Amino acid sequence: MDGAAVPSQPYSPQAEINWDRLDKTKFYAIGAGLFTSVTVGLYPISVVKTRLQVTIRQGSNPSAISIFRNILKADGVSGLYRGFGTVVTGAVPxxxxxxxxxxxxxxxxxxxxxxxxxxxxxxxxxxNGVAGMISSLAAQSVFVPLDVVSQRLMVQGTAGAIKYRGGFDAARKIIKTDGIRGLYRGFGMSVLTYSPTSAVWWASYGSSQRVIWRSLGYSSKDNMQMPSQGQIILVQALGGFFAGAVASCVTTPLDTIKTRLQVLDTESKPSVKRTIKRLMDEDGWKGFYRGIGPRFFSMSAWGTSMILAYEYLKRICAKHEHD
Known part of the structure; x- marks a missing residue:
């Protein structure tokens, strides 16, 4: 993000808000609430995307809309938030x-x-790409177990899905069946999915912002005119949308394989090779892009919402000169 942009660039007021200028306690406390709010709004899209990716095709091709309607019909609005408690609990650390x-x-x-x-x-x-990749690698020890448990809860109600009474029950049964390593099923694929996704997202965001600012005439180092707050928000939103769109298109096949690896074949030893073969048998190459619609929308909307929330968070948590 431009919070750590090159200080010599006059077009970015956010360039001054580096890590050492942030009130860390305030940053983490307010940030937890901001990102939880964004997650509440976008979580149903993740549930629909996950259902699409693990549905075994039997002659019909369910759409995101049909899955959304089926969830509402069967479980109401609560069905769109299966596994949400697990995600929120572990998402903060x-x-x-x-x-x-x-x-x-x-x-x-x-x-x-x-x-x-x-x-x-x-x-x-x-x-930005290097930073995004390394930070994703560091966070996978927390995010992978969350993925495994929440995705098992998301697909409840589909054919063959194991019944759980909640996140703790799902974690207990997974550990009972496969040990602790069961919570890290698909860890390798998660690293191969999220690290490139994070790298592509942050690289796209960082570069697109520079291009957009340049198109607005703020690229010259001798141009000391400062953009308006509205321009800053617009550029950040466009950068977030573009980054989410690019990342979703590039990495959806990896995400589909990872999700199926973590959710299906729960009674047998899973493998990437078997998961890929099963996808190919069911749907051919287009099977790797199952859920691309919801994922594209989710990552674009999440990218826009998240980056605006994050840049706002950095502004309100910046220490003043006298602090």
């Missing part, structure tokens, strides 16, 4: 790890890329 690693890593990455003779958008893409 996961996000603390992610955001701390992201901001601290980005500072070092930007320092290195500044020394390279590369175009400004390329420098931003590399620095």
């Amino acid at each position: 996961g996000r603390i790890i992610f955001l701390t690693t992201l901001e601290t890593t980005k500072i070092g990455a930007l320092t290195i890329t500044e020394k390279l003779n590369l175009p400004e958008p390329t420098q931003a893409a590399i620095a």
Whole structure:
């Protein structure tokens, strides 16, 4: 994000809000509430996407709309929030790890890329991409068990799905059947999915912002005109939308394999090879893009909402000169 942008760029007021200028206690406390609110709004899309990815095709091709209606018909609005409690409970420590690693890593990455003779958008893409990848790797120890448990709860009501009484019951049964490693089913695929996704997202966000600002005439270092608050918000929103769209298109096949690996074949030893073969047998190559619609919308909407919330969070948590 531009919170750690190159300080010499006059077009970015956010450039001054580096990690060392943030009130960390305030940052984590307010951030937990902000991101939980965003998750509440977008969680149903994740449930629909997960159902689409694990549904075994038997002649018909269910759509996102039909799955959404079926969930409402069978379970009401609560069905769209299966596994939400598990996600919210574990998301706070996961996000603390992610955001701390992201901001601290980005500072070092930007320092290195500044020394390279590369175009400004390329420098931003590399620095943000590296920071996003490393922060995702650091957070997977928390996020993978959350994924395994929440996704098992999300698919309840579908054919062959195991019944659970909640997140703790799901975790207990998974551990009883497969041990602790059962909570880390698909860990390798999660790393291969989320790390590239995070890298692509942050790289796309960092570079797109530079391009957008340049198109608005703020790229020249001798242009000391400061953009309005409305312009800043608009550019951040467009950057977040673009980043989410690019990341969803590039990494959906990996996400589909990961989700099925974590949810299906619960009574047999899962493997990536078997999951890929099953997808190919059911739906051919297009099976790897199951749920692309909800995932595209979710990541684009999440990207826009999350980045606006995050940049706002950094502004209100910035220490003043006299602090």
